[in-house]
Amino acid sequence: MPESILELKNISKTFDGKKVIDHLDLTIYKNEFITLLGPSGCGKSTLLRIIGGFVQPDEGRVFCNGVDITDLPPEKRNLHTVFQKYSLFPHYDVAENIAFGLKLKKKSKEYIRDKVKYALRLVNMEGFEHRKPNLLSGGQQQRVAIARAIVNEPEILLLDEPLGALDLKLRQEMQRELMKIKREVGITFVYVTHDQGEALTMSDRIIVMNQGLIQQMGDPKSIYDEPQNAFVADFIGESNIITGIMRKDCLVEIQGQDVMCVDTGFQKDEPVDVVIRPEDLSIVPEGAGFIDGLATDVIYQGAYYDIRVLADDYEWAIQSVNPVMCGTRVGLAILPENIQIMHKPRSADEEVIRGK
């Protein structure tokens, strides 16, 4: 059992009558890279700000190493935040920005100099010591912001969509670098993002949030392969989500066709949500799959073709390395273990299922 470092107990927060976080419990472990993932307005940033001390929860307590820090102001917490807008001090140069926290702690000149040097090397910004922030690119500014937080050796680094303002290529580069930095400094990262790709790439553990509730938590693979509800399935990557009927264990009826699956424990003839990832479907000759349909759209995406097949009023999304002709009739095939069956929510409210 890994050692816990931060515990959130029964946290609630309401803004303007809207419940942003609803009785949330969460334990964060030492040295993990944990990502809070969800659409905008799901409460993930508020949660991060509660951890950082910038927002006071209406209810609930925050514990760090077993000590209640709920009422501590941000400057008294041994956690540092990397903001989306970088928020570097415009009147200080790069080295002065990074030294800010250390100066406040009255560290010796030599110590600060060594630390700044180390941090600049860590984020690959050697030689930029005396640049002013306004002369740096967005990616460089974010590196400095990360260095500025890390030199203080926080127990936890909070990252609030730090790569959100960068373009795709730079973002991917920075993702790799963040992971490298994480490995080198060995501290806990709490990362907030709405980008599921980013979350899947970097995290040890992902917390999927919606409407102030934890929808699911787990390692990236389990989140992707076994989404626990339609929200998670839909939010994490593209999914085909279609209503089916569970005939018996390991047999589900999809669009009137019985299809083998591996899920058990459902009631006989229970209506269920069937989730199938586009890359798990394969195109086969008409009649050879579990269902036939008309290829309505084929888009070349580089590594694969994005294909839409219309069958019985449902448009299936398929990713295939082999193209098909638009307008031809094809069959769709699926391996039983790639079908994910989920209970249907009983009401719209239950759409948001509390995480375990």
Next chain:
Amino acid sequence: MSNTTRGFKWLSGPYLLWCVGFTVIPLLVIVQYAFTDTTGAFTLSNILAILDPIHSKAFLFSLEIALGCTVLCILLAYPLVLVFRRLHLSRGKFMLFVLILPMWMNFILRLLAWQMLLSNNGIINNLLIRLGLQPLAVANTWISIMIGVIYEYLPYMVLPIYNAITDIDEGVIQAAQDLGADSGTIFRKVIFPLSIPGLKSGITMVFVPSMTSFVIADLLGGGRLQLIGNIIEQEFNRSMDWHLGSGLSVALMVFVLISMAFTMKSENVVEEEGRQWRVN
């Protein structure tokens, strides 16, 4: 692009004409008067007249008033602006509006009002006597002149500082807090350094006019206390000695320009002081 700028350049014509006619030419005329005597011969005596005891006394008094006014305006402006910043945006704007409101009234009227408030049997003293307190004897003293200049010029200090400080990104302040800075440190290390451009224009807009004003001293100093501006005004309007008036004006102008240059430099010193932060 250069085409469009060229096309619109003539729009600045009226202002240029105004500027040449009412600033540049009069200035040249004053300089010419300053360096000549009544016969038209070159002389430095009009300029050096500033060293005359009566003149230099008025000059030093002006300097005291201007420095005092500037320092007090700075000390008043910062807390005010910090409060405005804390207030909800719309309320901060309203407070600012209240501060600026008197500026819509005529300058002389405002001073006459202060004259009535501060005079020996004025409103304030009446009130104090009725409360059984000692009346104040501030009428026609440097204190009433100081009150007058501060009242007149405080908005010119507050506005640029307010603009500079509200321009500071909230994220930058939160970052400082996140890195362990308490509110005093945030002011010293973040808010104040970033407000320096505003402070700079504030000083220019308060120091120069309070140094050269004469109406305020006329109305609130009772004509007994003379600023250098009063003396210049008297040379032009009463003694009709335009040469001496111009000479004193030029001397004052040179002093103001030098002190402004010095101000810019001393602000660099402030910035340099922030540089004890410098690493390496």
